[in-house]
Amino acid sequence: MEASDRNLEISTVRNILKAIALTAGIVYLATCPVFAVDEQKYTQEGSPVNEARPPVAPRSYYDPSQIKDIPSPFVEKIQKDVQAETSPVTSQVEKAPVNVKTIELSGNRLIDDKTIYTNMLLKPGDPFSADAVQENLKSIYNMGYFTDKIKAVPVKIDDNNIKLKIIVEENVPITDFTVSGNNSIPSGEILKILDPLLDKPQNVVTLNDAIEQVQDLYASQGYILARVVAVNDDPDGTVNMIIDEGTINSIIIEGNKKTKEFVVRRNVLTRPGSIYNENYIKQDLMRLYGTQAFKDVKRTIARSEENPDKYDVTIHLEEQRTGTISVGAGLDTATGFFGSAGFAENNFRGLGQRVSLNFLAGTGVIMSDSSTLSRANLQAEISFFEPRLKGTDNALLVKAFGRDFASYQIPLAIEQRFGIEASVSRPFKEYPHLSGSFGVGLENVHVKEGAADQIANLYAAHRIPISERAKQLSGGLFLTLSPSLFYDTRDNQTNPRQGIFATARFDESLGLDGFDKTFGKLSGSVKRYFPVGKKSAFTLAFRGGGRIHGDMPEVLAYRLGGPYTVRGFRMSGIGTGSGFMMGSAEFLTPIPFVDRFTEAKFLDNIRLAAFVDAGQIYGSTVTNEIYDRPLHAITAGVGVRIFIPGMGPLAIDWGYPLTGVGDNSKGAFTFGVGEFY
Secondary structure: OOHHHHHHHHHHHHHHHHHHHHHHHHHHHHOOOOEEOOOOOOOOOOOOOOOOOOOOOOEEEEOOOOOOOOOHHHHHHHHHHHHHHOHHHHHHHOOOOOEEEEEEEEOOOOOOHHHHHHHOOOOOOOEOOHHHHHHHHHHHHOOOOEOOOOEEEEEEEEOOEEEEEEEOOEOOEOOEEEEEOOOOOOHHHHHHHHHHHOOOEOOHHHHHHHHHHHHHHHHHOOOOOOEEEEEEEOOOOEEEEEEEOOEEEEEEEEOOOOOOHHHHHHOOOOOOOOEOOHHHHHHHHHHHHHOOOEEEEEEEEEEOOOOOOOEEEEEEEEEOOOEEEEEEEEEEOOOEEEEEEEEEEEEEOOOOEEEEEEEEEEOOOOOOOOOOOOOOEEEEEEEEEEOOHHHOOOEEEEEEEEEEEEOOOOOOEEEEEEEEEEEEEEEEOOEEEEEEEEEEEEEEEEEEEOOHHHHHHHHHHOOOOOOHHHHHOOOEEEEEEEEEEEEEOOOOOOOOOOEEEEEEEEEEEEEOOOHHHOEEEEEEEEEEEEEEOOOEEEEEEEEEEEEEEEOOOHHHOEEEOOOOOOOOOOOOOOEEEEEEEEEEEEEEEEOOOHHHOOOOHHHHHEEEEEEEEEEEEEEEOHHHHHOOOOOEEEEEEEEEEEEEOOOEEEEEEEEEEOOOOHHHOOOEEEEEEOOOO
């Protein structure tokens, strides 16, 4: 073969090899792996609509039953796609390690690169593998901002490095929110929770969080049945939220045998058709329990069979014995050792009415000083209470009484009081914790001399004209009109641990046996409870009162000293006058560690007390002068409380005068029943 022919043959072979090499390069680039999720093969139910798609009818994309995690079929789908499409590269990578040199993002417009990079598992410099890419795609998708069209494209840089291109497609941005079905909570409060999601791609994760916050907002205000039942989007990016607040279909009463059903229902202010509120239901249950007709009161909630979109509330009652005949004995600072007998019916005729009749005979004021006679204390009282007068919200209390005892207001005198009182009270619906009352009372107060010789000597020793004694013994027949207000947020009326109880009262007493005896006085109190630990409580109280006009008889004057006032002094031991003010701080706690040694339930109603009292009397009387009473004092002490439902605490206190005055410097015991405000 000639040289020219040989050269042509060599040139031809070279051209063929170049063509083969070029073809191989094109084939390599064409077969470069792409990690992606093919929406034609799988579409997650309820995924957001991409803004690039043509408008479609609104559809729901949120299912409350779904969790925030990626559905397992989607994970399996990614895994299959990655394994299938990376096999060519994997076979090459097995020959030599390949690293991810750089990662490039594209397709994100509203979500910045930094946010996405933060959520990536794969970082530059990490080894390249199908599993690593798969986990990286899952992590990005779990952010919630992107559709399932996530792609990962590896681009060869050299034999040992690639650039990984990640292509995302953002969900439709949220342009607005609408809220419907909310009647109990204003849309503005709900939109405050949703507003941070505006102008960002729709995100099932953050939307779920926002929905939980909306439901928590409802629950914090007592609407525990409220649920977000649907969320759907419009093509323009508006997200519509539909709320079911939990409507009551019916209220069912069970367990009442003696008590008439209408009596139970009138104490339940929650009505069918209203939105269920746990706070209001608790108030209804407390109101029923407060009738003292029931041993236990509780409620259950269930979907209504006749109307599954609403709820049936069943109130379960356990009645208790309401009629009692009592015979007993006790000890009280004002009454002394006493014996009592009585009859009480707290559910008279099954109508929730209360009738009581009580007799009491005591030895007289105990631990009294020389200003009090040693004389028996006799009392009788009959009362009737109608909680719903003529079916209205008004409550009526009527009582008649008679008392004969040694006066602790007027020294060495005997008091006799006979009268009848009636008061009507009602709550103010506009102010749930506020109620008012108006009382009318007719009382004859008679004060007579008990030890004329001793009084004459006392007056003479202090150079006071004996004619002043007549003023001390002044009584009269009074018609008293008494409007008052009550504010009560206590969590429990028997043994409260938090809340406020406040009163304000004005008494206008008209002298029927002499108009010159007419006088008016104003008094008020406030007591605040602070919970301490799980069972203890700290209270602060303030009381004050004073004469507004007229001459108030000394027998009706304010007093300080004794139970319910400044403890550590005898009855009226600080003084009596036309005005007063006092404050008190008290700490109550269960008996420490007693629950470790016994399970006796009655011990739960016993509290130990520590207190500090302080008070001041204004408009001093003659009695304070002849007995050298201090008119002001500060005391500290300890005590015991035994809480009895329907009655309040039995209190035994020992107080010590910090001011150290007179014969009280060693302190004194006081005994009382019930709270005094």
